[in-house]
Amino acid sequence: xxxxxxxxxxSGNATRVTVVGYTDAxxxxxxxxxxxEQRARVMAQALTRLGIAPSIMxxxxxxxxxxxxxxxxxxxxxxxxxxxSTSDRxxxxxxxxxxxxxxxxxxxxxxxxxxxx
Numbered sequence: 653x654x655x656x657x658x659x660x661x662x663s664g665n666a667t668r669v670t671v672v673g674y675t676d677a678x679x680x681x682x683x684x685x686x687x688x689e690q691r692a693r694v695m696a697q698a699l700t701r702l703g704i705a706p707s708i709m710x711x712x713x714x715x716x717x718x719x720x721x722x723x724x725x726x727x728x729x730x731x732x733x734x735x736x737s738t739s740d741r742x743x744x745x746x747x748x749x750x751x752x753x754x755x756x757x758x759x760x761x762x763x764x765x766x767x768x769x
Contacts, residue, residue: 673712674719684716687715
């Protein structure tokens with residue numbers, strides 16, 4: 653799926669690519685923030701390896717905010733564990749549109765991020 657997102661971003665007039673990482677509602681706020689950051693950065697690295705220039709990428713993370721499937725706090729929902737990419741592109745009328753590239757869904761959590769000192 654990352655290959656498809658990179659191909660889409662390179663095929664048109666993409667001026668900016670935004671990558672956002674998310675988690676489900678299980679786990680602490682701090683853990684989920686770090687995990688969603690890791691998800692977004694891993695996807696951004698993959699897009700870079702596939703030819704998307706880092707200079708046009710914006711990397712964001714939401715933790716357990718903006719759930720795809722609303723759940724109570726502490727509920728494990730695999731569809732909420734995801735990264736999403738969007739691309740800003742110019743239209744033939746000179747306006748910029750925010751066009752979704754692909755929603756990447758993960759069914760297994762990534763390993764716990766390593767604390768750096």
